[in-house]
Amino acid sequence: MIEKGLLRINDLHVNTENKEILRSLNLTVNKGEVHVIMGPNGAGKSTLMNVIMGHPNYEVTKGSIEFDAEDITEMNTDERARKGIFLSFQTPEEVPGITVEGMLKGAKFAITGKPLKFFQFRKDMKEKLDLLHFDESYAQRYLNVGFSGGEKKKSEILQMMMLDPKLAILDEIDSGLDVDAVRNVADGINHFLNEEKSLLIITHSSKLLEYIKPDFVHVLTDGRIVKTGDASVAEEIINHGFTEYKEVVNS
């Protein structure tokens, strides 16, 4: 069987505030694969995440993004989400007055288009909260309001697990977490993963990679992917930094 890319990014050029951030970026993520993107600050990692999700502040000037064999380059954010893309935020927004559960019910209904089975929903959520070592009361709290850094990350993973996307993009999900919290978050991610699910992880550290084994590691510098390899690339970068790749770009 020919591997068919779940996510295909072709020759992507992206501007924000009239500045070109991504230039000719190519990336394919197949079903069941875990991809890690590493790169120095300002390389364009967050731009890539945002543009896959269709953030209105980013303009695709050339190239295309395909998801599940459909061109989604011009698609609205909510449609992309309903097709099965999820983005976890580094610092998710606080939404006062709307509970975590209330938002998830709204989202679940929007995605499935079917009325919710409340009992089943509650049961699922309880299971996931337990797995994340997240107190049940958090489901009834206002979305991210007054959450600590770690709680916000767990809340993002809870949302991912509940919404059950095909592709989850995790933007520095391990930053600022203590050892236990990294393990909880990793447990959640591993619980979510199977041969049907794909992951695109942005990370700076090796913490999360102790628990989640990447199939591919990409190095992103200056708006394009300059190297792709296996897990050993991540190790190298964690030990030696990005100096080597900067030279690649500059030469």
Place this chain on the structure above:
Amino acid sequence: MAKKKTIVEDIDRRIYDIKNEDKFNYKSEKGLTKEIILDISRKKNEPGWMTDFRLKSLETYEAMGLPTWGPNLDALDMNNIVTYVKPDTEMKGDWSEVPDEIKDTFDKLGIPKAEHEYLAGVGAQYDSEVVYHSIKEELVKQGVIYTDMETAVREYEDIIKQYFMKLVPPNDHKFVALHGAVWSGGSFVYVPEGVQVDIPLQSYFRSNSPGAGQFEHTLIIVEKGAKLHFIEGCSAPKYNVTNLHAGCVELYVKEDASLRYSTIENWSRNMMNLNTKRATVDKNGTIEWISGSFGSKVSMLYPMSILKGEGAKSEFTGISFAGKGQVLDTGTKVVHAAPYTSSTINTKSISKGGGEAIYRGSVKVTSNAHHSQSTISCESLMLDDISRSDTIPALDIMNDEVTIGHEAKIGRISDEAIFYLMTRGISEEEAKAMIVRGFAEPIAKELPLEYAVEMNNLIKLELEGSIG
């Protein structure tokens, strides 16, 4: 992808917009003359002192100028307002006797159902007169009075004479003077000493006749140690001519008594809502205002609490929503006139489509009101960059031993929060509605469940429409 701007257009208000044929038993001429006043008084078969009161108020009205501050009132032409429209029915105590068309309107507004399910008494006014009134038998046995103002003037003349427009005198401002001259309908509630009315009473004011004014008077007396929750609802269908609402609410909260006064005013966009509400609170008494202002062309509404007894308390919780072409100038006034009094003010306003939502309020502490405290919090949410929001708080503190806290926040709806919710599969419209519902949640929490649902429904109606 260019940044999208969202403008939400005017929407269909569905059930609120049902227009019945303008049927009436009697309708006064447009404008305001001594003859019209005498005519109204005669139709109501009032005692002479009330007729005199009306005529004196008319003189006051003619002598007074329009307010020199606040929104523009040019759209109001008193020569074109019909002040009195008597519906084609007498007041009934049984819904089945109310004419079908009128009953149908109240049915659609859910009033008889609410009465059946969670109210202890109901009053329903249609244009200038109350068409239905009821109260549960056990409350009557405890001496609670709940009736329309016309009946009250006839049957409880002494009480009415003692309290009517004493708290809000006709010379307070021009529209109260007008009210004194042409008032019609409204409710009278009397709760005797120590009686706890645990289930709310509700009066609903429906204005149907185009180009008419509604001037209902609500007078509530809660005696020593007694307790009441009163709900007021208002609505009107939309016409192309300007309608006027200049009601007056007077609340007397006696020693150790407590009164919760909840309102959802939901006027159509042709309504000038110039309403006056005031409470006086004796020693250790409590007044709680829950106020939702939706609709209207212009609203000027500032419920006032006079804390005149030691330890008296006032809590004001208000929300307003100003859409396209609307100016909602609302807030509250508190006078701390005795020691150890306290007040809490918590308001939220939402504006969209170029609407203006203004908080205007004042807190006054008199020189003898030591150890008083007041906490004020005002929050505004603008849904686009063509809408306006403003906060105009005034503090007048004559005593040093007081604690005052004030916080004001004005903000635009966060594009990042909208994006965040959209990444969860929620549409842009629903994301906005969620954020607005969340913003209003602290107010919705204070409302009886059915009204919280109505408020959320109103917010939804306000937000629906084209997004481009």
